[in-house]
Amino acid sequence: MKPAVPRVKERTEAQTFYHFLTLSADDVRRVEAGLHQDAKELGIVGLIILGTEGLNATASGPSRELQLFVERAGELLSPGFRFLNIKSSWIEPGEKLPFLEFVVKVRPEIVTLKRTDLLPHDPNSPTHLSPADWHEQLQAPGAVIIDTRNTYESVIGTFRGALTPEIEEFSEFPEWLDKTPLDKSAPTYIFCTGGIRCEKAIRSLEEKGFEKVYQLDGGILNYINQFPKNEKPESLWDGECFVFDNRIAVDGNGRASQKYTACPHCGQPAQHAVFCVRCDSPATLCDSCYETQATRDALTCSKNCAHHWSVSPGKKGHPQVL
């Protein structure tokens, strides 16, 4: 089993942000080097996807240093530029460290739809809805709500009444649109975790003839910041929101999930407590691994035990210690 994720000692902030702009290959190298230098100097961890179409990031660290890091990152992209729509969340002492290191990945797309030609709308375009406008318009009769995320994300939480495509990765979304009967003249509302997937998804919908498409600005993370669970007005978000770091998910108040850990077999959110058939260690499995393995009557705690059990069924082994 993987070692336990370290906990934060002091109150830490995580910020998610992105920006589309055209960079040259030289710019990308310069920005990459600058980000590494700043992260090292300021003690920032996180994951940044960088490319010739912009930057997509989640970074974490002490609040003041993080602020400075995000300002400098904007400056690196373009002098005087400041990121819009930064989604912030807090990690309290004792909660899981969201990242163990600082990583920059250079990719052809900063969100992968396999369409480098699709350019987002202007950030100020009326197709971007603030959480308040989203909250109001979602309740209008005839609104079609589409979750642009993957199935493993939507199963643990989504907006009330949303259609949840059965897709394993975002690049399958346009194909799902083609085979799903939808009214292209109906007002259509799309959302994702932090808003970036919708920047491309909206262009894909428009290309296919959808007439009125709106995207949730800043995504679910922005919405739950402004409409936290158990407060008035009542949140339209149900369940938890999968995030791409050690927290696995955040709850309806933006706090690290208490409910989900990562499945040791596939890394997806897990909540089925089991005992390993081979070593008797407790483990938490995701829905799909739980079901596939259950039919074989062989629930295991780890890839290691799964392998040994498949080679020598019935043979017990040493506990896989945390």
Ligand SMILES: [Zn+2]
């Ligand atoms: Zn085991």
Ligand SMILES: [Zn+2]
């Ligand atoms: Zn799994």
